Amino acid sequence: MSDGAVADDAGDAEHAGAGSVRVVGTAHVSQESVDEVERVIEAEGPDVVAVELDEGRFRQLKGETPDDLDAADLLQGNTVFQFLAYWMLSYVQTRLGDRFDVEPGAEMLAAVETSEALGIDVALVDRDIQVTIQRFWARLSSLEKLRLLGGLAFGVADPFAVGATVGATVGLFAALVAGAVGGAPLVPPSTPFPGVADAILTGALVGFGAALVLGVGLRATAPSEEATTAETLDPDELTDTDVVTAMMEEFRRFSPGGAEALIDERDAFIAHKLVALRDAGNHVVAVIGAGHQAGVEDYLATPETLPPMAELVGRQESSRFSVYKLFGYLFTLGFLAFFVLLATAAYTGVPGASSGLLVRLFAAWFLVNGLLSFGLAKLAGAHWSSAGVGGAVAWLTSVNPLLAPGWFAGYVELRYLTVNVADIGTLNDLLDDTETPVPELLGRMLDVPLFQLIVIVAATNIGSFVGSILFATVLIPFLFAEIGGTAEIVRLMLAGARNSVDLIAGGLL
Template identity: 35%
Template sequence: MGEIRLVGTAHVSEKSIAEVRAAIEEFEPDIVGVELDAGRYQALRNGAPPPKVDEVLKGGNFSQILFQWTLAYLQRKIGMDVGVEPGAEMMAAIDEVENRGLPLGLIDRDIRITLSRFWEGMSLWEKVKMLYALAVSVSGGVDEKVDIDALTRQDVVSAALEEFRNFSPNGAKALIDERDAYIARRILDLSGRYEKVLAVVGAGHVRGVERYLSSPDLLPPEAALTAAPKKRYPWGKIIGVLVVALFTILLISIAFSGVGLEVLAWAILYWVVINGVLAAGFTIAAGGHPLSALTAFGVAWMTSLNPLMAAGWFAAIVEAKVRKPSAADFQRIMDAETFDEMRKVPIFRVVLVAALANVGSTIGTFAYFLFIAPILGIDPTVIIPQGFANFVGWLGGLLPF
């Protein structure tokens, strides 16, 4: 096995760029491995090809897309504040490798696999916390006094990683632990073919990779690191079915309890209004067009009763018709210097409308069940047993035996 040296970097640090160049100069490696996959390497070298608008809109993973765009914006914003482009230290390594005629090794897992396993692996609560934290970060801006160079010190890195694990244990597993193992595997593969291997990785991966390099027997099978993520329980659909069941039970109880058809009519009307107003309100909050908000209002009552549909999908279709997003929008998102600029890009606005309309509709559904009883002036502990008893008696009278 060849000699291995790791260089831990911060992705937006001028100091890290200098350290990468110095390590190549001093160590004189036979190959340099960088924490990139083929897709990100091509994006750094030639610019990433824009995705197709239709693919983004038909994918339906609007919250995940927002997460990716916002995270990329925050990293880019930090880089702009300190005068360093994200990934600059990797480009420095690549340039040095090319200047010296050395081979380059791409040692990171495919970003699509990582993001898929990251998002699918997190619980619903972890996703909510993650999106909220990003929203707070964006609205509060980036602290320009942050010590970027401290991000490569292992005590600072370890503290940050521990905090992230407490915040999102499943997210940390996919984003850090699995990649530690994958990167270590690639480095060991390179060391089997080259005498001196220099690996440039993010500071957060150094200790994990070193642990696997010193004890390769701890490495999980590669198939376990690259397989499609296991589907978690479809909580969204399960909750959707429960909502339909609760709403049905409520209506049957009111209808057969003897409180009157007027109360039943108000119960149905409030379902339409509460779901619709909140879905439309969140659409407007996202900067959506009035027609998109009207669409969200019109369909929210129905989509809340169908686990396979979402109000945001319909609002997004109308928003796309109005805003007319194009492939050029993706570059505009990458070039945006403020979050407000990013919000004005049509494709970003469409995705934001879709995500927030769904949030509004979901809140409306829960708000309905929390407040409908006091609004109608009924006691569910009386209405439901009484109504169902009458309903069962009515059914019994219809049966021929």
């Protein structure tokens, strides 16, 4: 076996320049494709059989141990989202395989096994799936990412049920904030416990609105019934190309830019590998998906139009404007300004400011972030050391938009979990179970290491987020109550700003 190159260099030199490529376009879920692959390889007797696989998927298809998740990858930020995107792609293909009664990837396995039986070299000509998924995610806009994740949720539950769940969560936060900061009362003062009742009513209204908006939005952006290929297409009326084309066009509907990474870039990458094999003088049978056949054959006919290989590999950074990052940077700037100005006020002797107040503020920040991150991580099933690390760094990561405590908790948790690509297939099987009650199904999903890791990472991050909200809406007003409340905060910060200007001006003069 070789990865895009043939091991027999002497044979290459003997036939250099006299090679050819026979492309066999297959549907990844068609038994006819499996039979055709075997017939063509046996009839052609090629020097090399090239298959649309990378090293990781090749070993997985052969039943070897899948790649474990590298702990360092978790700290790069998008690992969870890349797995979720890969999860959805795998789930769609698995559903098609169930529908058409053939194992996805069977034609690639048939090509490999037939080649090995005939003593023919096998070349892996596809790009690493992790590179493809990362580049796919980087090209999505914020709306496209929401639609993609919404599509995954839509495959699990009704969009209005998803909206209701998220709405209830939003309502809980709204009730918490309303109870902390008050505002225009929504219930008569004569109502028993008016503050609590007002907070509950506020949360209910906000939660209902969020549920309605999200439910309608997910319904609007979810694939229509006509576009759900696995449920509406009749296998007796389809050609192989129809199946794959329908899948590819579905991804283009979600995101033209993302589909370019999934389809167009891979066309060029595969063609690069095949041109190199052909130029080395080999007669090649290339087994690729029908959705790639037209693009690859165009490049084989006009190889001078191929983009440089350097543009098709490596990590791609998103060039899109990120509202999330902007909000994160502004929050970080505001947090630093808050503490720096208060510290300046205390240092310059502004009445009401003191080092003791700063110590209490920092201690409150550390404790509320740490305890909530630690607690939610433990509830999610994290080990003590993992939850402890997440809680210990929560105070710092909650003001840095490029970090999150869940990544650190997940990093430590990987000492106890073995996460690999096979977990995605397990989750697909569980999600395809429509008879098991939801609580039992959720329990089974939590037994899958990948899902358990995602839940721990998410729970730790949610704890830090809730801690930041509580610090701003509850603890700051409480700590400043004895010296005049929130109005006093503004006075101290303005005084600190003026004194900072005076100190800087004095140092320059």
